[in-house]
Amino acid sequence: AAQQAAADAAVTAAAGKLAASDAPAPGKGETRVPLKRGPGVLYVPVKLDGGIEADFTVDSGASQVSLSEDVFRELVRQKKLSQSDYLGSGYAVLADGSQVPAEMYNLHSLTVGDRTLHNVTAVVARGRQGQLLLGQSFLRRFKSWSIDNHKKELVLKD
Numbered sequence: 773a774a775q776q777a778a779a780d781a782a783v784t785a786a787a788g789k790l791a792a793s794d795a796p797a798p799g800k801g802e803t804r805v806p807l808k809r810g811p812g813v814l815y816v817p818v819k820l821d822g823g824i825e826a827d828f829t830v831d832s833g834a835s836q837v838s839l840s841e842d843v844f845r846e847l848v849r850q851k852k853l854s855q856s857d858y859l860g861s862g863y864a865v866l867a868d869g870s871q872v873p874a875e876m877y878n879l880h881s882l883t884v885g886d887r888t889l890h891n892v893t894a895v896v897a898r899g900r901q902g903q904l905l906l907g908q909s910f911l912r913r914f915k916s917w918s919i920d921n922h923k924k925e926l927v928l929k930d
Contacts, residue, residue, distance in 0.1 A: 808827060872897050874896060883926070
């Protein structure tokens with residue numbers, strides 16, 4: 773239950789502290805990315821800051837991209853994230869209404885399929901074995917996005 777609650781995390785923070793980039797995705801028309809199915813969830817392969825590759829849960833209910841502490845530590849170890857990427861702190865509000873401390877960071881790039889977005893805000897909820905979520909800080913930058921259930925693909929359009 774705790775992992776599912778973390779998977780449904782949304783972030784709240786002090787006004788003005790966090791400045792996420794809402795720059796639209798660069799125009800490439802339509803991109804289709806094969807999805808992997810898990811128990812009740814869909815996973816998409818993601819590449820972070822040109823380094824780590826991992827499967828993220830597509831979560832339209834998550835306000836931000838969410839990183840697990842393990843992935844966050846690996847990005848720091850690879851020098852892909854540093855203190856200069858820190859945007860501020862706040863709280864992750866879990867599906868059960870509880871709050872946990874969270875920190876926000878700027879990812880220099882996040883790639884899904886052939887689409888690379890720059891300056892994507894991500895949250896790391898401390899003290900939780902958080903799941904990797906592809907949330908709205910990535911998805912909202914497209915004109916539209918959808919899931920083609922028949923073909924098992926994430927469809928990104930601008």
